[in-house]
Amino acid sequence: MxxxxxxxxxxxxxxxxxxxxxxxxxxxxxxxHIPTSSRSFSSSSPCQSKIGSAPLSVPPEVSFKIVAPSARARTHRVQPMSTAHIKGPLGELSMEIPAYVNIDLESLGGPTVTVQDSTDAKQRAMWGTTRAYLQNHILGVSEGHSAILRFNGVGYRASVEPNATTVQSEYAGQQFVNLKVGYSHPVELGIPKGVKASTPQPTRLLLEGPEKEVVMQFAAKIRAWRKPEPYKGKGIFVNGETIKLKNKKIK
Structure with missing residues (x-):
């Protein structure tokens, strides 16, 4: 040093x-000889984000708009954020865009996401994240996101009920998932708004919704009641989740 x-x-x-x-x-x-400037470790230009630089794929039936922040939202401490409105056959979603993220809607291959300073660590981190969130929202309002939960265990099953005895409904018409996973008390979970649940089989639970984050968060909440254990392979598995079994404990 x-x-x-x-x-x-x-x-x-x-x-x-x-x-x-x-x-x-x-x-x-x-x-x-005293060098005037220190030599850098690399003379190549910083590489671009592979996910962030990829153009967004917007189907014809989806409308994608960017709304600039209003003049009232401008403050000295907080930078104003624009809002992306995405509307499709399955619903409408909105997302706030950071001030340093620019979206070019006039690009030939599709809307592209760029940042003001690609050398800044925070901007580089949010570059690909913002593009991934936008693409998930576009896919959600056009095709939807889904999660399949598998119940592996003796007597493990799930059902969708219109009413519940242990929890209160959060909105009108809310349905509840009733889990039977080895507890003596009933396990009832309210289905979030915008998410649709169905049971094609007693040991299968299908969750569908336009917002991927809400669908997967609710799937993780259900899985937390019986996480897969490595000795008998019992538990609740999400999508293609697998677990490597261990040998039985020998005393």
Missing amino acids: FAPARRRCAQNALAASIPASASIPTFLLPAF
């Missing part, structure tokens, strides 16, 4: 000790 500073001090001391009339041999001149 202190090597360059020590080298400069040594060179300055050596230069002061040599008289002005004395001549320095040619082969020693590189040793007394």
